[in-house]
Amino acid sequence: MESLLKEFTTSLVKQLTPEIKKRIIRKALLSRFLEEKLLELYSQGKLFGTVHTCIGQEFSGAVITEFLQPGDSIFSNHRCHGHFLSWTENVTGLIAEIMGKQAGVCSGRGGSQHLCQDGFFSNGIQGGIVPVATGLAFARKLDGKGKIATVFIGDGTLGEGVIYEAFNLAAKWELPLLVVLENNGYAQSTCQTETLAGDICDRAAAFGIGTAKGDTWNWEQLYAIADDLVNYVRDEGKPAFLQIDTFRLKAHSKGDDNRPRSVVEPYEQKDPLNLLLAESNPEIIALQQEIEQLIDKAVAEAEASPYPEVKLPTIQEQKIEWQEATVSKQRLVKAINQTFKDLMQEQPKMLFIGEDVKSPYGGAFKVAQELSDLFAERVFNTPISEAAIVGLSTGLAMEGYYPFVEIMFGDFTTLILDQILNHASKFRYMYDEKVTANAVIRTPMGGGRGYGPTHSQTLDRHFLGIPGLRVIAINNLLEPKPIYQTILETSLDTTLVIENKLLYSQYLRQELPEGFKRFVSNEPLPTVWLKPETVAVDVTLIGYGGMSETLVKVCDRLFEEHDLIAQIICPTQIYPFNIKPCLEIIAQSRILAIVEEGQGFAGFGAEIVAQLAEADASFLSKVTRIVPPATSIPASGSVEKDILPNVDKIIAAIVEM
Ligand SMILES: Cc1ncc(C[n+]2csc(CCOP(=O)(O)OP(=O)(O)O)c2C)c(N)n1
Incomplete structure (x- = not known):
């Protein structure tokens, strides 16, 4: 296989025009002043909840977004305001969101860590968003329109295993994903020296992902590196990893900072925005005034906005009607297999994803038999990465694909809980109905085959009661096709379908007890x-x-x-x-x-x-x-x-x- 490893060694600072420079500085200043305002509003008791400022790190988002285009996607984390503002400049939407107001970008549902607009998605759960971004990058690749996905993570998040599952997929499947690692040396209160083994870039390089390093102090050089890297991801359609060294000047969240002043102070002194603001440059002063007015206006608008109304789901209460039904004579496994053949034929955006699903194996229980012969481009064997393939499918579903994921044994659904509970099932709600994340996850449950304690369980109940997740159980009294067809056609949210190992080989129940x-x-x-x-x-x-x-x-x-x-x-x-x-x-x-x-x-x-x-x-x-x-x-x-x-x-x- 061709090695993807490419060292990006751009040392030449590309010529930044004054317009571009000003635009980047303006984005960085907007983030700085807005977050300072947020801290002030907190201290006045006008905000509720949490806020993680990126004060000191602003040039990361300000520079990267220079190279992203409409139609690209950006994923971010708890420290997302700077990325969000640099991408959208929606000042009122952000402030109102943090105030929990109707004018918030997610109508107050998401709050500081869960923002969504124009292809921007943030989530406060560390790491789990990376496979979702990978799925979106996969959708971009399938679309073939040269769009890419970018995901920002912090260095503390390098401790989360799921990101490596995603790196592997992105590298192996050559997906246009840019991973931006903001290396500020701390995770909450813990210094990186206590928790991080090895080199940061080596982690991505181990998967054959091209890596590069920059920092927010030399942001003009970062501009040149980011230019190279984004072009590489876009043109080559392959992932890249950018380590941006930076420093968080304020507390992790609001006021929880244990770092000694002696550690923070040198960074305050070399902070590029502090240096700029100290220059008394008339252009910067004018920018500052313009931004402060913008923020004051946005605060007033956010304060004037009402609190959102409570919207509750409707519950089916009315009397149901019953119709007589029959089933055909066939084994359940065959009926499900035929269902997928039919549905893939009917829906060209349906994808089938799972471990060992391709021919001749056709899945551990043979449900996927021959699918890859018929739809070679849409059936994917995956690594043993249950969490990542569910996240990947969420990303695909967000872009209008219909991914069906097979989890080989229901017992392995423990590994996908975070993807379901803190990601897929939350997205439509917390992003205020702007997205649907309606992947279908299927898995066989149940015992009776002597597979022992970890391969025989029925774990459905752990997935019951998760708003935004529909749980379906296939039985042998009903044809599976209309069920799967309905799932495919009607789902706004993720669906978990439980099949049963013993039923697979049974015939659909045609004959009923007498009478x-x-x-x-x-x-x-x-x-x-x-x-x-x-x-x-x-x-x-x-x-x-x-x-x-x-x-x-x-x-x-x-x-x-x-x-x-x-x-x-x-x-x-x-x-x-x-x-x-x-x-x-x-x-x-x-x-x-x-x-x-x-x-x-x-x-x-x-x-x-x-x-x-x-x-x-x-x-x-x-x-x-x-x-x-x-x-x-x-x-x-x-x-x-x-x-x-x-x-x-x-x-x-x-x-x-
Ligand atoms: C899965 C998960 N574990 C723990 C947390 C709590 N938490 C929120 S931010 C954070 C530190 C993250 O550090 P890093 O990734 O370096 O990002 P930074 O805060 O430095 O920007 C922690 C531990 C979380 N939100 N999600």
Whole structure:
């Protein structure tokens, strides 16, 4: 493979025209004065929350943005004001945002660390934004229009593993990503000498990423280096890494500075803006006055702006209607595989991303079989980097692609939680509906195959209750295609789809116990109701995903062996989920059994019980939950069988009631 390693050794200071110089200085001064104003407003009690100033570091954003174009994207972190202002110059939007006002750039939803405008996105979670930026760079590459993504991180963030997953992807897939590392020597209160091993640029170079160094004191030279680097990323379509040495002159956040004056003072003295302002240069004084007026006006506008109204999500409460449904005769794995073949055919922006998904392997459970033969350009084998591929997909989704990510085993979803919880699921809300981050993440859960404690779990409940994340469980009572089609067409947010390992090889359930009919609700992601023809129903069984097949068998045997008539409610969407539309159905039976393969504590069943209690406490007398004991899942097949809910155990629990 051709080495990407390129040393950018620009030493020649490119000729900066007076106009460009003035523009850069103005951007830096705007950041400086605005952040000084923010600190003043805090001290007057006019601001709330947090603020991390970049005072001392302003030339980093002021210079880099010189080379970015409309259509490029910028990702930043907690210390984002300077980057944001240099890109947007939206002074009122920033101040009002930090004041929590309607005129804020995100209507007060994001605050100081979560800004979004014109391709600018910041997040206060360290490191996790890098794979998202990588995904956006990937989208830029696929678009083929010469646009790039830039991400700013601090040196403390070099401790986060996910950034190296992203570097690897960006280098291997040759993505137009510029990583700007602002090296101010501290992470919050901790000096870099305590925590950082090795050389900074060597980290990126190890992936074959071209690196360069500059600093904010010689910002004219930084200008020349950035010019080279951005051109390289744009023209070659490859990542580059720029280390900018700099120094934060103020506290990490508002007033928490433990650094001795003897450390800070020399940097105050050599700070280029301090030096400029000390010159009494009439041009700079005029600039200062112009900016101060701009800021005063913006503060007044922000203060005059109202606080935003509270907007709450709507909850499906109305009565649902039920229609009879059938399924075709095919194994679930085949049905899902065919679904993806069809959807990729229909939607040219759908991408399929995961570990070992390409032919001939076709994914660990063969769900992706032949996809790469049919859509070679849109199916991607990835490194073992679950967090990064989910972040990457978020970035792709933000740009209008439809990434479907396969996480090989549900057990590995622990590695993607930060990407889901602190990134994808937050973006639409905290960026005030300016973006959709609607990637689809699919994963198989469940035991029954003897894979042992770390490859058999049902971890759905850890993902329930995350606003901005829809959780779906595929069962074998419904065709998967309409479900996946709806997910693809209707999602504004990220969707996590749980498939089930044991169900893959099962046929879709065509045949039902005698006298049963299959109804589906008229919701976009329907609940299934297996309804006996009889009027009287003794037991309502509620279960989802892999439990569907088990519950059908329970139904059969309850009648055969105990003369009990049961009905089944099997939701497809398990979060958000509202039991109210099913209350009438549940009310018909004497017993309600909720069956879950995952741990019961604080799980789906517990939520249903809580919702039932809130609706009508009389339901509680008939509820039982059938869940595994609080233990890990053993590899030994016979013990595993005994631990997970099975037909015998469910029947025994019901008969006991
Ligand atoms: C994942 C994560 N861990 C910890 C924090 C708390 N935190 C916020 S900023 C910060 C220091 C970051 O240091 P660095 O990356 O060097 O950026 P700098 O603050 O110097 O600009 C820490 C520890 C966080 N926001 N996110």
